[in-house]
Amino acid sequence: MLPGLPPALLLLLQAFLLWVCPVAASIQEQYCESLPPVTNHTGPQCNASVDLIGTCWPRSAVGQLVARPCPEYFYGVRYNTTNNGYRECLANGSWAARVNYSQCQEILSEEKKSKLHYHIAVIINYLGHCVSLGALLVAFVLFMRLRSIRCLRNIIHWNLITAFILRNATWFVVQLTMNPEVHESNVVWCRLVTAAYNYFHVTNFFWMFGEGCYLHTAIVLTYSTDKLRKWMFICIGWCIPFPIIVAWAIGKLYYDNEKCWFGKRAGVYTDYIYQGPMILVLLINFIFLFNIVRILMTKLRASTTSETIQYRKAVKATLVLLPLLGITYMLFFVNPGEDEISRIVFIYFNSFLESFQGFFVSVFYCFLNSEVRSAVRKRWHRWQDKHSIRARVARAMSIPTSPTRVSFHSIKQSSAV
Incomplete structure (x- = not known):
């Protein structure tokens, strides 16, 4: 509810809107029906219809994909009317529930x-x-x-x-x-x-x-x-x-x-x-x-x-x-x-x-x-060589006493006896 308005005025406003909206919708539908069909076809057709956005879809032959200009304004946003929205007239003579408005682009200020x-x-x-x-x-x-x-x-x-x-x-x-x-x-x-x-x-x-x-x-x-x-x-x-x-x-x-x-x-x-x-x-x-x-x-x-x-x-x-x-x-x-x-x-x-x-x-x-x-390449190769030398030295230091040296020590002990 709008703040600050008395209940009587709100009731009058609601009654006015309930009267105006159907009248406006009726006028728009009459205008839409007065438009010529998209193609001169005597077979089954979809009747003229106005969708929820307010776009008028005139009478069209079944199986036809109808193009209509994008709405100029929708919820206060301006759109490019040079592009089109698309809706298909189904084989049973009814319009498709979904309208393709993907080509309608907002015009930025x-x-x-x-x-x-x-x-x-x-x-x-x-x-x-x-x-x-x-x-x-x-x-x-x-x-x-x-x-x-x-x-x-x-x-x-x-x-x-x-x-x-x-x-x-x-x-x-x-x-x-x-x-x-x-x-x-x-x-x-x-x-x-x-x-x-x-x-x-x-x-x-x-x-x-x-x-x-x-x-x-x-x-x-x-x-x-x-x-x-x-x-x-x-x-x-x-x-x-x-x-x-x-x-x-x-x-x-x-x-x-x-x-x-x-x-x-x-x-x-x-x-x-x-x-x-x-x-x-x-x-x-x-x-x-x-x-x-x-x-x-x-x-x-x-x-x-x-x-x-x-x-x-x-x-x-x-x-x-x-x-x-x-x-x-x-x-x-x-x-x-x-x-x-x-x-x-x-x-x-x-x-x-x-x-x-x-x-x-x-x-x-x-x-x-x-x-x-x-x-840089020389530095890198030098660093690799340096670390590879360190790795070899570290491996050499970690090797246990060789069997040859052990046998030599045992020979000395046996000769002393």
Whole structure:
């Protein structure tokens, strides 16, 4: 019963509904009967009928599967009327009790769609960052333990992996600590967390730039890599991003000091203080990539291999260099436009690429690195040999006194007697 209504009014309301509902149903049935039959058939037919949902099924021949548009609304939910529901007219001239509405799909509102895609993108982000962090930690330990492969090239790889680890770690800190209350409070520690995340984000780009510098120097300039020094790349990867982030933090403090320095206020462009250098090093890496592929193609043409193998190697080199030099990050600065499909594709592709970038770097620079694999294989064989020697020594120590020695002792005793 409805609260607050007097009993007399409730009785009047029930009487009105008991009168209106049959009248409405009768009108709907009359309309349904007035519809022409689905096929001009003079044999047995199923009479026009209205099901419980309110769909009208006109007269139809027996054995026929009739299609009718899905209801526009049902229990306040809107459905796609371009699809159909199906009901069979049975041989005895009656309609099947069950109507197949499986093709009728709910039309989600724009808000529901955006929430659904947002939640899926969040799941992709968490999954990608977890996988990337695990792979990066394994790669970090391998580079740390395998001292035999510690050359400048692998030191650059090691630092790039370290930068990705720190960035992934701060990403988790941001996700676990930043909530709407913290954003609105704009406390000092949350601004420092944002600054640290952006710093490690920039170091990723500059260490990728270091990778590009090394490859370009070795392949295009044919300059001896022995003359390159570790401190040069440390300055590029760790030192240069620091004043950039300090300048960005000062700009945020004076012009956009709100919401833990996430997002940006309209008309304020302080984020370009660190995004500008990132775009610049990406463009330079793109030039490096072009020159490297050009030189590789030239060398491949000069070789005696067949044309198919040449192009296969060139394509393989390009596919490997694209993610490693960070060219795919250029997509993060592209505006997907107002088209709904474009925005959805951009959200998913962006989430996947950004979160799994560390995993790809670990695979290409460590797990597929021939030097790393060879060193791991040698370590494994050495460990197996060491444990097999220990096992043989342990077995030898556990063997009882041999019969020969026992007989010799007994001979001495018999001679003494």
